[in-house]
Amino acid sequence: GAGVSQSPSNKVTEKGKDVELRCDPISGHTALYWYRQSLGQGLEFLIYFQGNSAPDKSGLPSDRFSAERTGGSVSTLTIQRTQQEDSAVYLCASSKDRQETQYFGPGTRLLVL
């Protein structure tokens, strides 16, 4: 009965480097979401995938951020040319379908030096 898993759990990188964050959703969940939580803030929606539909990218903060979801399962969030303000916890969630309860992974804590 695996939940949502994310890797790595922690990532330290230097400003200007690219990073990839991975999310494995719950098996059978068609919807997948990425959020981030900066220090002292609430969770901020980034991007949403639903089946084979085009993703809702309306929350991505800049064009340095991108995400893909291969085969309707695993998703990768990529941040290019990282900046210090990208430091945050990046959380992935999945749900059976849109408007169903979202189940979150433990997050990836990203620190950009």
Added chain:
Amino acid sequence: DQQVKQNSPSLSVQEGRISILNCDYTNSMFDYFLWYKKYPAEGPTFLISISSIKDKNEDGRFTVFLNKSAKHLSLHIVPSQPGDSAVYFCASGTYKYIFGTGTRLKVLA
């Protein structure tokens, strides 16, 4: 511009007493609300939700109240237990959840 606000960053309550966590929202079009609980180093866990057609939803020790005219919701935990100590987030939305900044609840034994 925060659309979902939790104005109390922290709350301490004695074990066995009631915990009341508050949340305000600005958009009267919001019609679905949720509460999540988060322990350190874990992802948020769904706790309870309420639709705008209701003003109360109860699940065991947890009750959420919605006051649409005041754009306010609250989560009541009765009786509070030390294991309830966590950060509680309220959120609104159908799939793109908008979260508040959270309230850290500490239940004192």
